[in-house]
Amino acid sequence: MLEIVDDFDVVVIGAGINGSVSAAALSARGLRVLVVDRGDFASFTSQTSSNMVWGGIKYLQDYEFGLVFKLCRSRARLMRNYPTQIRSIGFLASLGPNAPFNRPMGILGAYLYWVIGIFTTPKPKLFNKRAALKEEPQLNPTGLRGSLEYFDGLLVDNDSRFVYGFIRRATQLGAEALNYHEVTKAEFSKKQWQVTLRDLNGEDSRMVTTRAIVNATGPFANQVQGLLGQESNTKLALSKGVHLTVRRITNDDRILAFWDEQGRLFYVIPLADKSIIGTTDTRVDAPFTETNDEDREFVLRQINQQLNLTTALTKADIVAERSGVRPLVIEGGKSEEVADWHHLTRKHVIEIDSEKRVVTVFGGKLTDCLNVGAEVVAGVAKVGVRGFKRNRWYGEDHFAGLDALRQLIDRQVTNAEVSERLATGLWRRHGNLALTLVADATAADLVEVFDGLGVCLAELRHIAKTERVVRSEDLLRRRLPIALVRSKAELAANSTLQSLLAELRLS
Ligand SMILES: Cc1cc2nc3c(=O)[nH]c(=O)nc-3n(C[C@H](O)[C@H](O)[C@H](O)COP(=O)(O)OP(=O)(O)OC[C@H]3O[C@@H](n4cnc5c(N)ncnc54)[C@H](O)[C@@H]3O)c2cc1C
Known part of the structure; x- marks a missing residue:
């Protein structure tokens, strides 16, 4: 039997974006928090995103107006609070042969997006074919109907750096944060959890007690529910997304967007002195993925078809690559074999188990992280663990x-x-x-x-x-x-x- 070495109000399992915001928000309430990840902080899904802080324009195609409104508000709030870490950036969307609509529909959608975002971004612009080629001379003119520009936010560094900011804030507020520690066992009795942590560097184990648990394990949420002895009606479908880093392929400092051969939005994103290209959307069964030749060929083919590059990109041009899975929520006990999984919602769901004092976060977007933090605090209060302080838990230091x-x-x-x-x-x-x-x-x-x-x-x-x-x-x-x-x-x-x-x- 392991000795109990510490006692917490809340143990947060998983230190991706959702676990890290939870730890910061709960610590700001004066609660004693431990946040733990079996890898490094943000070493799973939260290091594989497109780095966009966005309102989700593409979800308008699925009439998810409520989700887009919420994401636009989250985007505005994040951009206000992180003025140097997130920059406003234009998206130049090319209306090429794969675009699912014509110019009038395109500008209508962009205006609707701007209105739903309550005019917090610059006004969209529409370009005819000639103007589109002037804006971005490398666009392939074959089948081009024009282009439009709308605005969203982009993390200037990377997603995992942004996540680490919340870990730092949580520890400044008194939390303990452990990377490379895995939760291997958890037992609940008399309103208290005993949680076993395995140190993956030293191979030692330790046991802590806690009044509540936040399960923020992203694609592993159902698996960790099993470890906690919980049943759930909410399931996850996993969609793999790949990004490749290549030489800077456009001098334009905007994000280039176009529709790939599957009719999905595809991007060329500036990062430092390189371009990031992607992404893909492939249904997979397991969370662990790697970029394979099929992914590379698909991504490179889209670029070479849509842009008239002086020299076409090949695999030899790949500087770095990353692959991750989007955890997509299937609510209400529906089958994981959903027919049209491309259209599964990108909303997050917070499940509260009052009896066992567990709050689970399913799905979501990095963009929505401040809402997740607030909802987790409310969920933890609902299971009976309340903090009464109101410290600031997000935002940059003052410019002074x-x-x-x-x-x-x-x-x-x-x-x-x-x-x-x-x-x-x-x-x-x-x-x-x-x-x-x-x-x-x-x-x-x-x-x-x-x-x-x-x-x-x-x-x-x-x-x-x-x-x-x-x-x-x-x-x-x-x-x-x-x-x-x-x-x-x-x-x-x-x-x-x-x-x-x-x-x-x-x-
Ligand atoms: C290709 C792609 C592009 C995306 N682009 C964007 C974008 O541009 N903008 C946006 O807003 N969102 C984007 N997203 C979505 C966003 O990245 C995810 O929703 C978010 O990162 C999920 O974070 P999370 O904290 O829930 O999960 P994760 O980051 O996966 O964190 C879960 C953590 O739990 C840990 N864990 C699991 N089991 C245990 C255990 N037993 N003990 C300890 N730790 C454990 C794991 O190690 C992991 O680090 C994208 C996602 C993908 C895949």
Whole structure:
């Protein structure tokens, strides 16, 4: 029998976006919270998104007006509270041969989207074929009927960095956060859970007690319900989505959108000095997926068909790739063999088990994370665990520190462009903490590790030491988007980076 080492008000299982917002929101109420993930923070679905903070224009095709309204409100709230981490971005949607409607219908949809978003984004624009080609000369003119521009938000860094911000906030508010710890067993008696955690690095186990559990395990929600001895009418269907990183294929700083050969929206998304292309939508049975040749060929074919690139993209152009599953909700005990699963709702569902004191989050979008946090707090209160404080649990630090940060960096870095890139990147990712991070940094500490990425040695060291980094991938792929825009060969060939990893003992 394991010794009980700690007692919590709430244990949150899963530290993707939904578990992390839950931990931050519950801690802000003054509750004692443990958030635990068997991988790194945000190492599953929440590191495979398209990085968009969006109202879901495509759900208008399924007449999901309520969902679009809610997502547009969430988008506006997130963009207001994260002015440097999320930027407003134009989507140039090409009305090529696969577009399911003509120009009048297209602009009607874009205007409807703008109205449902209560005019919080710039006004959409419509272009005829000639103007569309002027806006983006690489569009394939064959079958092109024009294009339209609408606006949404984009995470400037990456989804997993955004998630880590909530883990940091939760710990600042008193939560304990453990990555690489798996919940292997949970027993409920006398209104209390005994939860066994296995340390996947040290192979040790420990036991904690808690008054309530939040199951935020994304695609594993049903599986963890089984572990908690629960039955549920809500099931998940899994849809695989793949993104590839390639060289910058357009100089335009907008997202290019078009309809692929299956009639689904497909994107070219700028990330640092590269383009991210995707995504796919393939029904799968298991949550663990990898990018395969069929995915690569599909994604590259869409780009080469829709754009007139000087040199067509091939597999040799792939710098990095990622694959994840969207957990799609099937409510009310319906069969998992739903006929038209492409049209399953993207809404999240919060299930409350008052008897066992468990709150489960099913499905959802990263965009809706602030609502999930608030709904989980309400759910946990409903099962009898209430906190009475009202601390702030989301939002960026006040801008006041950015100028002081610029001055500190300017003292050491003579190139004005590099200095500005470092200052804005450090501010975006660390807020006021960036001031301490650079306070004692020398000019050598502030050299960019890869030209143009705005990441310096001082930042890598700071993250490795303070952000619970266990493996090099945690640092290079999740806390920072370096491995999303540089190939494995480029990472291996960078001697400055390799010496730092050796110094930090990260493999
Ligand atoms: C291809 C794709 C594109 C997307 N694009 C967007 C987009 O642009 N915008 C948007 O808003 N949304 C997007 N989404 C949706 C969004 O990414 C997901 O809805 C969201 O990331 C789900 O987060 P989650 O926290 O529920 O799950 P996850 O991120 O999967 O987190 C669940 C965690 O639970 C952990 N876990 C499971 N079992 C245990 C256990 N026993 N013990 C401990 N830990 C456990 C796992 O390790 C995992 O880290 C996209 C999704 C995909 C797949």
